[in-house]
Amino acid sequence: AQSVTQLGSHVSVSEGALVLLRCNYSSSVPPYLFWYVQYPNQGLQLLLKYTTGATLVKGINGFEAEFKKSETSFHLTKPSAHMSDAAEYFCAVSDQAWGGNMLTFGGGTRLMVKP
């Protein structure tokens, strides 16, 4: 069975500081990995995804994530936080053993950005 662990349910950074949101996964087959962002009372918006190929993936709003198979990690980073980045972020893994039909989500990390 797959699982996703997001370390830190709440992360606080200052505006302009590095953002690092951690995600570790377990999967019995090569995973597809996703990061989504959710603003209050809105649906989830896809930030970026890793399927195959280059392990450093760039997404929207200046975010990127690196797939590290040896560490079973897919951490999300952004060099400089903006106030508008304050939101909840979800990491997810898609199990290709089931034809990619199912996503398993982490518990989410709420990012707070201080002025």
Next chain:
Amino acid sequence: SQTIHQWPATLVQPVGSPLSLECTVEGTSNPNLYWYRQAAGRGLQLLFYSVGIGQISSEVPQNLSASRPQDRQFILSSKKLLLSDSGFYLCAWKSSTDTQYFGPGTRLTVL
């Protein structure tokens, strides 16, 4: 381009009343469709998914049900709501690249 709609956006219902939430997708054919729930302070819980008309799989036993009467329509229902049904309900569709795209959600409050 594809779009996904959910309605209503918000709903306040008394305990024991029925429920019907609707999700429709435009710009794609025969998508996989999903219903998720976010309870307060908790992550996303997959409730149902559908790979085609009339085909529904349930992930969690509860007093909710789902139906897919048309290719791009997915409905979440209940005959009698419980307090614990309160939450934020999200519909999603899966693209050919195995990416799920989410609708704007429905905020349900059961009083």
